[in-house]
Amino acid sequence: MIHITLPDGSLREYDQPLTVYEVAASISLGLANAAVAGRVDGVLVDCGFLIEGDARVSIVTPQEPDGLEILRRSCALMLAMSVKQLHPNAQLRAGSSLGDGFFYEFAFQRSLTLAELPVIEARMRALAATNHSIRRATAPRATSTERLSLYRLGDFESFAEGPHVPATKVLQAFTLDHISGTSQQRIYGTCWSSQQELDTWRAPPQVMVVNIDERQTAYAHSVTQALRRRELRANSDLRNEKISHKIRQHSQKVPYLLVVGEKEKEGGFVSMRSGSGEDFGEKGIEAVCELLGPPKTGGV
Template identity: 70%
Template sequence: MIQITLPDGSLREYDQPLTVHEIAASIGLGLASAAVAGRVNGVLVDCEFMVGADARVSIVTPQEPDGLEILRRSCTLMLAMAVKQLHPHAQMRAGSPLGDGFFCEFAVERALAATDLPLIEARMQSLAATNHSIRRQTISSPTSTTTTTSENLSLYRLGDSEYWTTGPHVPTTKVLQAFALDHISGTLQQRVYGTCWSSHQELQYWRLPAHVMVVSMDDRQTTYAHAVTETLRRGGVRALADLRNEKVRYKIRQHSQTVPYLVVVGEKEKAGGFVSVRSNRGEDFGRMQVEAVCQWLSQPGITGG
């Protein structure tokens, strides 16, 4: 007999091993339909993970941060599949969640352009509607290639392609519905950026004009810049983050045309726990602690609030 302890402390007993998805289904069909992963004794696992002994289990849905990150991680695989179908010579080099979305990096023979993004996005929507499964592959005898792969990576299959990637991933592409592609950078080594949310309502809210844009200098400040953005949001500020691997001057120039205030984050800001604030009119408000800038920007009239 296997005893499963749920988050509310209740116990459920099963007479044989079963997957995380089967545990969710035994609780409720709605929960099983919403599940994107599970936690078994605190460790995130795929829905198909087999629980064979007593354990504490919780079901992860897109309504929590971990679940939303899993949606975005899985979007990288669907993006890679869409690009490969449309551009067979493109080779995926990396893919990862990033702030409010995700990116994939490709090596290409012919540079993709912004005009390619609607076609790629449409192919992704078709793949989501087709409802492909995403499955972790079991490696019985690692080769020299797999032994040199990071221990944090696992092999996942989507369609007829396999990808080395961090898990877990959603069980099927049907849950990937509220996403959009918004930028492409580079030439022969290119990054395609997108956003992904748990619902179309959240996606539409994300598309509303921002009062504040958090701009990172480079990839080293990604985590800190995203944390700053979340702090501003909790303080009632309509904030977005530009974490793209673009030159900071390009990002500032672009957002100065539409966003009232820019919050710039570099290595000095990250190390000191502060940010640099400026307006789109060229006013430099200097460096502030994150909590202080949050309070300042939340004042009526400062950001239109």
């Protein structure tokens, strides 16, 4: 007998080993359809992970941060498959989630242009519509420390960091928005749990958080999340581009920029400037929220 403890403390008994998906289905069909992964004794695993003994289990859906990250990671895998179908000679480098989105890096025989992204995106939508399964080639264990595993998406295989969504049908609200590089190129996109969330992301932001290099990626994303919790329209640009290019690009469109480098990350603050070039200096997150948030009103 296998005893599964759920997040609310309730206990369920099963007479044989079962997968995370089967645990979700035993709770409700709606939860099973929404599941993108699970946590077994605190470790994130694929829905196909086989539970062979007593464990604490929770089901991960796209409505939580880990679920969104898994959606984006799987979108990167679907991007890789789409590019290989359209450009069979392309060499795969690496890809994963990145802040609000995802990326994949390729080596092409000829450089692609921004105008070619709609064709790739259309192929991705076709793959999502056919609901391809995504499976780990070898059964994972909750104690595994491997960072990369071989995943199969239809007849496409690639080493990738997991877990991944069980099937492409949940990858619906996404778009490709940028390509960088020449001989080696990165294609960037974003993915959300609903079209409404994607439309909100597309709306012009009030503030853009930009990192100087990849070392500040996690901190820049956390700053963006903190601003959103304070109801500011904030996005982040975490692309592997020169900071001067990112500042120049966003200064034309966004009222305020928050620049994050190693000094800012270590100090827990940001360097703030306006789109017109006015320098506000170093500011803590609360100070930024006070400056950009709605004016406080008080009764007499």
